[in-house]
Amino acid sequence: MMRTFVAIEISNNDILDSIKKIQNEIDIEAKPVNLENLHFTLQFLGEITDEISKKVIDALNTVEFSSFKINLKGVGVFPKPKFPRVIWIGVDENGGNMLIQLAKKVEKVLEPLGFSPDKPFKPHITIFRIKKKVGDITKELDEQKMVDFGIQEITSFKLKKSELTSTGPIYSDLEEIKLRK
Template structure:
């Protein structure tokens, strides 16, 4: 099964703000469904049922306190002139807290043979772009300072992703909650 560790976006006000931007930005791209909005702390790829239990056991050793992040700013990977993904970022403090949590995930999964393919950069993918759409710098610049609201981070999850012709479907395998 194809898996990843993620922090989900659950605040309805934040989700509504993101939907508004997805409707406002006029490009030929597939918006990410509201229920799939998340920060990927670490992508794990294909794993067996056996290893999934070891991953869950390792993730359950992570201790962290709940924290808040302010979702703001918008950008594109690899760059606005040739976008493949449009994303929303975070404030510096919240972003640093997410980076810290991603490092904890990385540390406990490393002994199981998992390591990230690139450094964690706090972002939520809001569009996936399959076709070449050209330079979208102007569209993004007009939204650069948008504030999408505050998300309380009280847990993270091990998720399974099933790819379908209409997009991915995510399933929760485990939830690790913040210590109060």
């Protein structure tokens, strides 16, 4: 069995540099997400067998979608600044809509295999996970609300495996599905 999810990764180094900068600037007691682990989760699949993963890969390869650009911008928090659990980066409205459409296509091809999303897809990239109670971070976030991280072209998405370790998750690729140009 392996823990799996469908994701879009960030590959633009300028964006990764700006995210690293923000992770260094936001001064809270929390674990920043490693740059190589930054992603949009299109759909979380949970624990699946090798056999099912092959069916998932076949299904994902039927998704028809063209590559598109997104502008990563703004920093937000779930559930709210007074009780932060996750700090994330958002995306422009148009890019967000494209991501939502892609997530819906993924959902549709995986439905016959018995998968359904555990929650509605909201385009965001987690950059901090907060385990402890850190108090109100409204002020820290207000300074970062409008930051523009740059443009990423989305040319593929991936089925990924997540191995949970004591030092954090280790992600590896099971399949990359290229979008049509």
